[in-house]
Amino acid sequence: MKNALVLGALAAALVCSTAMxxxxxxxxxxxxxxxxxxxxxxxxxxxxxxxxxxxxxxxxxxxxxxxxxxxxxxxxxxxxxxxxxxxxxxxxxxxxxxxxxxxxxxxxxxxxxxxxxxxxxxxxxxxxxxxxDFQQMGVNQLDFLASKLPEGGNLLEIRGLAGVSVDEEIHAGIEKGLAAHSNFKVVGSVNGDWAQDVAQKAVAGILPSLPDDIVGVVTQGGDGYGAAQAFAAAGREIPTIIMGNREDELKWWQEQKDANGYETYSVSIxxxxxxxxxxxxxxxxxxxxxxxxxxxxLVEVTQDNLEDQLAATGAGSVTNVEYxxxxxxxxxxxxx
Amino acid sequence: MRTLAAKPWFWSFVAAFGVWLATILFTGGASTIGVSQAALTFAAFSIIVGLGQMFVITLGPGNVDLSIPSTMTLAGTVALKVMETNDGLVLLGLILAVLVGLCIGVVNYGLIKLLRIPPIIATLSSSFIIQSTAIWYNRGIRIKPPATLIQFATGTTLGIPNVALVALLISVVIWVLLEKGIYGRRVSAIGQNMRAARLAGVPVDGTRFATYVLCAVLASLAGLLLSCFSGGAALNMGTEYLLSSIAVVVIGGTAVAGGSANVPGIWGGSLFLFLVVSMLNTYGASAGVRLLLTGIIIIGVILAASRRPLA
Missing domain, CATH: 3.40.50.2300 (Response regulator)
Known part of the structure; x- marks a missing residue:
């Protein structure tokens, strides 16, 4: 009897605490x-x-x-x-x-x-x-590159909009990742303002002056597709470009994956x-x-869940989760 | 040499050549072709919008078109959505882009003339409406351009990017309009003194109307080209062309106060603006230093250009 009363009180408390x-x-x-x-x-x-x-x-x-x-x-x-x-x-x-x-x-x-x-x-x-946790987004990129390319190499960094704290944070995460994986070196850095066309323009401008052995591009999201376009236009081999969950980026990745087994990693919120x-x-x-x-x-897209995530991402949108x-x-x- | 140095566009070319040289020297000349092609490609978009802005600014103090970025976005969006990657509809897409420009130009001048709103405010407010229309029309969906247009926009002919050839063609037409046609004389006359121009029998309203329409149509064409070049229209794709369209006009030696314009300067200014960022990126300057130096170099070029003797 006593137990039942306690249970009843508990149940009442629970009902009260539900949002309705x-x-x-x-x-x-x-x-x-x-x-x-x-x-x-x-x-x-x-x-x-x-x-x-x-x-x-x-x-x-x-x-x-x-x-x-x-x-x-x-x-x-x-x-x-x-x-x-x-x-x-x-x-x-x-x-x-x-x-x-x-x-x-x-x-x-x-x-x-x-x-x-x-x-x-x-x-x-x-x-x-x-x-x-923008820093984590930067760290994850280097962790992925280190697992895919254990021998390291030259990287191109595409940053966001100069003077915005998000850009500083992701960059700090990438620096942290570089410190942890010291066989990687950033040989060029441009600002892509998180926009495909700006990133494409900035990368096209610096590419002719960069060494031929760029193995990876670290990004901040919204700039990966533009970077891929710039590499393709310059007739260069396309390195591992980290993506930022945009539909055009994932679609491009899917096309490359089907054509030549291209591997990369994508992260954003x-x-x-x-x-x-x-x-x-x-x-x-x-x-x-x-x-x-x-x-x-963080929402991550990997080689294994790319198909599912792309299918769930609307045209022109970003991989989304409704909480x-x-x-x-x-x-x-x-x-x- | 003296007469050349007296041309208002001379210093923009000196500056562009200087940064081009500095950029290719970084790799001992190995990057010459790459840098030059990239510069011609990306300058082409600034050139097309810059030519329109040049005419507007030449109309005199207070005249500027702030709706260029949103016009580019709307034209690119509408054209790509209607074409739906269908090669057969390329012509329709092109016509639609031009129509979008025509409508925006008419609305802009309508606001300026009928409602007597200053051009800066009128084009700024219409840009909100245009941008919202673009958002409403496709909610940020990036639709791919038809394959033929992608090939054209990203391709080269005899080593020269096709978009640069388009810009060249448009520039020649604009140059004829400005230097050889009566329209260019009228724009300059209005910019020098609107009252005097009106008394001299220049059709002021018609000329100003045509100028705002021309600017919007050129922005539309640039928007279509840019969206084909970068693989689809995006809502924020025109943003950087707001300030750069004005900057290339000023760097190119066109009088900010109006009344005097020149076409070659738009090329010098556009090439310079792209190359200066590439050069500073190449030398590894951080974003802060880059913006600082870009500002200082622009001031330097304008100062050098403005020291020319007054004609």
Missing amino acids: AETSGKRIALSNNYAGNSWRQAMLTSWDTITKVAVESGLVAAADAFTTAENQATEQAAQIQNLILQGYDAIVVNAASPTALNGAIKEACDAGITVVSFDGIVTEPCAWRIAV APGVSTLAFWVAQQILDGVDVPKDLVVP TLEDAQATIAAAK
Whole structure:
């Protein structure tokens, strides 16, 4: 009898702690600073897909997405102030700047709003951060190259947009990887701005001056296909180019794999990380104790799962994962 | 030599040649063909958009077209999506790209003339609309160009990249328009003094209208070529041509205040802009140093060019 009572109380506690009852009246907003590339488009589409179901099933009252026209911190700060006035309970933000939005974020926190930043995170302590381990992305590239080419060799590095922290972070990871695998040497470095056409142009410009024995290209995502085009145009043998999960990159890899057994490795984060942030915000609103710093899981494409991942990646999109409530709970548990 | 040095485009070629030489010397000349072909290929895109921007800037202070990047994106996107890798539809794709340019040019000048919005604001706002249309039209999907167009855009004829030949053809037409045709005289007259031009009987509105349309059409063609060259249209593909279209005009010796333009300078400026980045990459300069040096060199070239005696 006593046991049954305890069990009953436990069951009641469990029911109360499931999301349904607690957050059905809550409204969550997505504040997004940029929509002009395929990654951000996939991010917004994932947000729509997942939150629509959540709203229809009554889990939350609303989950609206807002994107600023210019990729400007001041504009996004104004947008967040509007969201505060509109009375949202939580704001999920992909920030234009890690520091410039802090004032607006603080105002939101002071108004009792839960703020969860992801991908482009903010430093304001009252907000949650779902950060990408960009350094790991760099380290993984060198680890793969070392396993594929144990004898080492010359590398070309394609970096992102100069002056952006993400570029510095991935580069730092690559430096770390180079220190661990000292038989590799970067003989040339260009900025590809994470765009195929810019990468193609930059690589085409430096290639004639590089030695013939380039064995690998380390990248930051969005630039691998352009690099491959530049090598092909120069009539050079195509080295092992690390890819960044973009559909055109994976498709090119698949074609090469079918034609000549080309081997490489691809890593990035899923645009669906916006849905992970959504669930984390929902969990916080639900009263769950969530650590302030969480890490986004990396999505890897390898020689073995290339076919499956490519099939699951929409034309012009990025290999995506739409996260579930359970994924979010697992991420939260991992950070504790 | 003295007359040559007095040409406004002279210094852009000196600069381009200097960085070209420095780049190929790095490998003792072994990279000459590779560097030259790459420079001609990538300069071609800046040249085509730069020619359009040159006419717009020549119209006088305040005239600039900021919708070039989004026009390139929309034209590339629409043309590739309609062609759907089908070789038979190449002509249709080309016509559509030109039509996209025509429409954007008409809208741009409509905003400027009918709503009396300054060109900078008008083309900036239309660029938002154009970019959003491109996003709405295919949500960032990269569609491959038809095989014939890929072959053409990435191929060479007698060792010269085809895209550079296209740029050359367009440049010759533009040069005739500017130097030999009445249209070029009218653009320069408006740029020197719009009121005087109007009193002298120059059809100011018609000329300005034609200029904005021409600029948008050239941007569309460049967008189509670029998307065929780089294996598909991407939403962010035109971004870097916003500033570079203006930079090549200025480096090439066209007066920023309007009223005086020249075609060769666009070639000098475009080749220089590509080569200076390649040179600094080749010598292993970090991104910070590279941007710094690029800025300093551009200032140097413009200073050298502007010391010419006033005619």
